[in-house]
Amino acid sequence: MRLHRNLVEAVVQGLELIFSKDTYADKAIERLLKSNKRWGSRDRGFIAETCYEIVRYKRLYTEIAGVGQRMTNRQDGFRIFAVWAVLRGISLPDWPEFKGTPERRIKGRFDALQKERVYRESIPDWLDQIGLEGLGETLWEAELSALNQVAPVVIRTNTLKTNPKLLQATLTEEGFETDPIKGQPEALVLRKRGNLFKTKSFSEGWFEVQDASSQRVAPLLDVGAGMRVLDCCAGAGGKTLHLAALMENKGRILATDIYPGKLNELKKRARRAGAFCIEARAVKGPSDLKRQKGKFDRILIDAPCSGLGVLRRNPDTKWKLRPDQIETLVQTQREILSGYSRLLSPGGKLVYATCSILPQENRQQVDWFLDTEAGAAFKLVKDEKIFASASGFDGFYLALLERK
Numbered sequence: 001m002r003l004h005r006n007l008v009e010a011v012v013q014g015l016e017l018i019f020s021k022d023t024y025a026d027k028a029i030e031r032l033l034k035s036n037k038r039w040g041s042r043d044r045g046f047i048a049e050t051c052y053e054i055v056r057y058k059r060l061y062t063e064i065a066g067v068g069q070r071m072t073n074r075q076d077g078f079r080i081f082a083v084w085a086v087l088r089g090i091s092l093p094d095w096p097e098f099k100g101t102p103e104r105r106i107k108g109r110f111d112a113l114q115k116e117r118v119y120r121e122s123i124p125d126w127l128d129q130i131g132l133e134g135l136g137e138t139l140w141e142a143e144l145s146a147l148n149q150v151a152p153v154v155i156r157t158n159t160l161k162t163n164p165k166l167l168q169a170t171l172t173e174e175g176f177e178t179d180p181i182k183g184q185p186e187a188l189v190l191r192k193r194g195n196l197f198k199t200k201s202f203s204e205g206w207f208e209v210q211d212a213s214s215q216r217v218a219p220l221l222d223v224g225a226g227m228r229v230l231d232c233c234a235g236a237g238g239k240t241l242h243l244a245a246l247m248e249n250k251g252r253i254l255a256t257d258i259y260p261g262k263l264n265e266l267k268k269r270a271r272r273a274g275a276f277c278i279e280a281r282a283v284k285g286p287s288d289l290k291r292q293k294g295k296f297d298r299i300l301i302d303a304p305c306s307g308l309g310v311l312r313r314n315p316d317t318k319w320k321l322r323p324d325q326i327e328t329l330v331q332t333q334r335e336i337l338s339g340y341s342r343l344l345s346p347g348g349k350l351v352y353a354t355c356s357i358l359p360q361e362n363r364q365q366v367d368w369f370l371d372t373e374a375g376a377a378f379k380l381v382k383d384e385k386i387f388a389s390a391s392g393f394d395g396f397y398l399a400l401l402e403r404k
């Protein structure tokens with residue numbers, strides 16, 4: 001592989017944005033890619049994938065490069081890049097920035113650091129401790145390794161507009177080969193990454209990009225046409241749209257969130273998907289809906305969480321998350337569970353879901369809730385922990401509760 005200066009410069013600029021300016025990796029890469037319209041899809045792929053790979057292994061690469069984890073100058077960026085290239089067996093060009101790169105030392109340090117999990121898998125000490133305590137060594141190591149892989153691209157067929165067979169055939173015509181996923185009839189996984197958003201199938205609303213684990217949440221709620229459903233952490237609506245399709249657009253879904261901006265995105269997606277049974281409303285909390293107490297047949301709580309199950313998509317979570325934020329999230333999840341569960345009708349069903357793998361955000365929250373005054377009216381029907389190491393998809397937790 002020959003390295004092109006403008007692409008390497010772009011990666012270094014991306015690392016500066018992410019590591020020193022605290023820009024989210026996806027935003028930094030989006031900004032970079034917009035800055036040069038002449039880059040083709042291969043160039044764009046190189047920039048995005050290299051930045052993500054370096055973010056994933058930031059602790060390992062910065063340690064080998066002998067630079068601080070907060071990059072302080074452009075030369076640090078080139079040093080980190082050089083480590084990435086040497087470890088991949090890519091020859092470094094004869095540029096001043098790479099002069100004196102200690103290739104043998106880099107390989108030696110890499111081998112030595114493989115013995116230490118916090119470097120091998122690149123994870124902060126405090127987070128490693130939490131994972132170890134929550135999952136035990138064998139599972140935690142397997143998860144860390146699985147979460148450092150590149151995530152497959154999975155789409156969900158929008159059954160309001162098409163069916164999986166027709167979508168698969170149309171995408172093939174549009175240049176995208178896909179495979180079905182066993183046990184998940186609406187899901188298709190892409191054989192090779194590419195820009196799906198440019199396809200006619202996408203602009204016509206035939207599919208949404210949604211990981212296979214995430215696609216398991218809405219079906220668990222067991223919705224039916226004509227029901228009244230509350231999706232109280234709806235965000236940009238990935239699961240709301242799935243619920244609307246399962247309800248065949250019949251009934252009513254109230255999609256709420258505390259951030260109106262996310263709901264605006266939901267409205268756009270709902271229009272494209274032809275999902276008309278959704279009302280999106282920004283609320284401050286469950287008290288804004290107190291007049292609808294006991295009126296919902298189904299409630300989905302897709303709770304805000306640490307996102308540790310989706311590190312493959314957002315590897316910078318490892319570096320942005322702080323210990324006190326996990327404590328705050330646990331508190332918020334409890335408030336959401338206690339507050340919104342009161343709005344469910346007797347005999348109704350509630351799903352609590354997170355894209356975390358930590359017990360304190362998952363089963364321990366359900367157990368806590370069942371012990372509270374609000375939770376005494378509920379029983380746990382079933383729950384499931386989905387691990388990336390076992391499923392090949394995102395880490396998730398799902399619990400189905402029923403109001404007695």
Ligand SMILES: C[S@@+](CC[C@H](N)C(=O)[O-])C[C@H]1O[C@@H](n2cnc3c(N)ncnc32)[C@H](O)[C@@H]1O
Pocket residue numbers: 232233234235236237238239240256257258259262285302303304305332336
């Ligand atoms: C996991 S995300 C939701 C993802 C979304 N359901 C989807 O499928 O695309 C959690 C959401 O909870 C929202 N949130 C955060 N704090 C909240 C709170 N106190 N009450 C309700 N929603 C909250 C966030 O804005 C975020 O959109």
